[in-house]
Amino acid sequence: MKIVTADVVVTSPNRNFVTLRLVTDDGLVGLGDATLNGRELSVVAYLREHVVPLLIGTDAARIEDTWQFLYRSAYWRRGPVTMAAIASVDMALWDIKGKAAGMPVYQLLGGASRKGLMAYGHASGADLPELFDSIRHHQELGYRSIRVQTGVPGLTKIYGIASQSRPAEAGAERYDHEPAQRGALPAEEDWDTRSYLRHLPGVFEAVRHEFGPDLPLLHDGHHRMTPVQAARLGKALEPYDLFWLEDCTPAENQEALRVVRQHTTTPLAIGEVFNTVWDFQGLIREQLIDYVRAASTHFGGISPLRKVMDYAAQYQIRSGFHGPTDISPVGFAAQLHLGLAIHNFGIQEYMQHGERTNRVFDQGMTFVDGHLHPGDRPGLGVELDVDEAGKFPYETAYLPYNRLADGTVHDW
Ligand code: GCO
């Protein structure tokens, strides 16, 4: 089972995606996601110039060996570009192995540990009425767990507030209700942590009052607070029983979480910008987090994500894999298979891709009563329509960034 073709497919149906497509000499096709939002073409170059030539002629059955070869032979380890490239190879090889065995990948990972994966959606609103409407809309879409992001008085454009509180009705032309936007330059947003900290607890109080104690609620701090600010927020939100507070401080400084932990029992999730097992090692060992937020796409694929989840299991730390629309249907499927198989699954973020994306990628997964399932097609269960993909060439798109009122650049 040798790899005879390795193509890097770049397409921008509702947003940019980079997909590695491997073909074996017996005609099996494997797909892997290599999308790095806002920096997509760097991974394309890494794959085309440095990885594809190494893959041709190699044995597609050797997933772990290929992973170790790509990781160790580069000498320059880690980093989002390298790990997204390796992730796409790892996923494509799992896809091929599943197809060769005639089984969905979750069966190869040990079989299903549950019937389906609880998913959360992104509700947001500039004010309370808009936010409530968005939460109801997500409930109508089938979500049983909701992330809550809200406008802050005095700030005009901030992270996580969709221009439409009912994104599914925004039409196929939208840029997948995510913050990145097509255009030559990144958009500038504003930020003020004191206003945010004053405003947010009242929002959660109102949401709990309106929707009751049962609904799991999540919030993303998007790396914006100092350790002591994050500690204060976690404490202030305790009465509203959050499922998690995500990325409360910038993820580079892991010691910050020790300070946060000393002050609050609000569960913490971190890791969407991490790219190796090593980034989680101390956080897991010291029990500074409750949920692993990595995405298979940015983490080197299914194989290393499995390893970190097995380590996390020893500390009762669960998964909360990153699932915005910048994870392609292929990367998303990869983590659904893993989430179904591991014992310590927690929750799965699920933003829905646009209609054009779903024409390029035919997905085998289902979403029923708030729960996802990867489906039972052999492999990952996603097919790529290469002709359809070719209709949507790459378009420059950047994530926004933040400035404070005095002009200082802040974490976005
Ligand atoms: C999330 C994330 C995303 C990121 C995006 C960046 O929790 O889903 O924070 O919204 O901002 O993936 O590319």
Ligand code: MG
């Ligand atoms: Mg996040």
